Amino acid sequence: MTENPFLIGDSMSGGYGKGADILHNCTVAVNKGEIAVIVGPNGAGKSTAMKAIFGMLNMRQGAVRIDGEDITDLSPQDRVAKGMAFVPQNQNIFTSLSVEENLEMGAFLRKDDIKGTMDQVFTLFPILKEKRKQAAGELSGGQRQQVAVGRALMTQPKVLMLDEPTAGVAPIVMDELFDRIIEVARSGISILMVEQNARQALTIADKGYVLVQGENRFTDTGASLLADPEVRKSFLGG
């Protein structure tokens, strides 16, 4: 692991409300401009780890640092201002607003001209430009995910957190979406993502985390995890 990752959720323990802990001493980090992927079986605490990093969870232990700065006590909104953007798994768009309005709302905190960023999003996802006057709720699953990612990019984040961006989209669209995510990472934005399609996600990952029952089971580069016989046997279906 690099010494100074850009974003790190360090030794996090915690759960929802006053309930039992879901995360146990779990560490997830991502370097600048890299892609880190969290994989693992259902109920491993993957989404929970994301929420913990974004401040939507009561953490009993551990810390979250961005660029060396401790942000453990900040609210999610304040983390947005710090350069983090989060795309939740469900209900990640404003269905009754048009595509363009969704993007505008993503940039709500910005006071400067957002036209340039919007053009960048339209270049990344050309279909959104075509449908920009349409209500986002009328779009297909893949297009909705593009709106969701586009909305998050409008804040000009330094790190983009994606919770299962390919859930419910067609396989062919999934490949396309992964390509776009790589493109985003190349522009210097760090990406931390949870993925159900472990094999494919690890292929594009610089760093992979295999979580089991809220703990780190394996942590390595994406390629090494793919090559690890034990990981293959237990988590990638051989």
Added chain:
Amino acid sequence: MDLLNALVALSNYVIVPAIAYGSQLALGALGITLIAGVLRFSNFAHGETMAFGTMIVILVTWWFKSLGISIYPLPTALLALPFGIIGCIAMVLLTDKFVYKFYRKAKSSPVVLVMASLGVTFIMNGIIRFIIGPGDQRFADGVRFLLKPKDFKIMTGLNEGLAIKLTQCITLVTAIIIVTALFWFLNKTRTGKSMRAFSDNEDLALLSGINPERVVAITWVFVAILATVAGTLYGIDKTFKPFTYFQLLLPMFAAAVVGGLGNPVGAIVGAFVVSFSEISLTYAYKKFLTYLLPSDLAPSSLVQLISTDYKFAVSFIILVLVLLFRPTGLFKGPST
């Protein structure tokens, strides 16, 4: 000729009053639907909000009259309207600060907020009666008719007269202006869009950095404007009586639910559905049918489907039917 007479009679007693009443209901229902969309509860105190705003308009109108200020031929109440709006805004913001905010912070379920609004209703009820009394107040002045029935008869040579009251005209024009302004605000401005975003998906709005307290405050401001205007228009068209305003809650809710709670376009359509149903079902069709049917078939009874005493039953039946068969309203809105 008889056909024309029948149509004029129908316009005079059904169409024109229903358009005016529908416009008043639409403004009221818009207020209810905004609260349902943004604050996520059914505000039972909305009739009282209307009554409070109207009460201030009446008090200021009286004060203006005592000073001899008037804008004849228009009603003085229009001049007093901005004062009523300001007073009403102050009232709803204070209510929000001292009542609703507590439950919002506690993330109470909508039904708790509904009950809280019921409590607000009773308190406002008392305050309004304490200040202006429970009786009927007539405060419309200015010219009464834009078109007098007698003039219409002379103009057209028909037996039936058509009356258009100035207040009906003011109602329609004001409603159109207010609704246009509201929709422009919701669809074109950043703040308006953030209100719609907040109403659509609260969690995502928070993730986008939209300040919920600001959205809530702006919503209350709009609700106060809509309620005061609706109440004043209703008051100059008919009269002001606190109990009547409380009763208006039912048709306004029916209108908002018919259109789908939280859907502004739906609220307007719903308001006209309710107003036309209410007035056309309680209208005595005797005259209308006498013109149309051969004289030996002319009805001897009033041909009134239901007595005007039961007009609220119409809203209630509409409300029940919509909730039974299309709970999300004619236009898709979130079900409650």
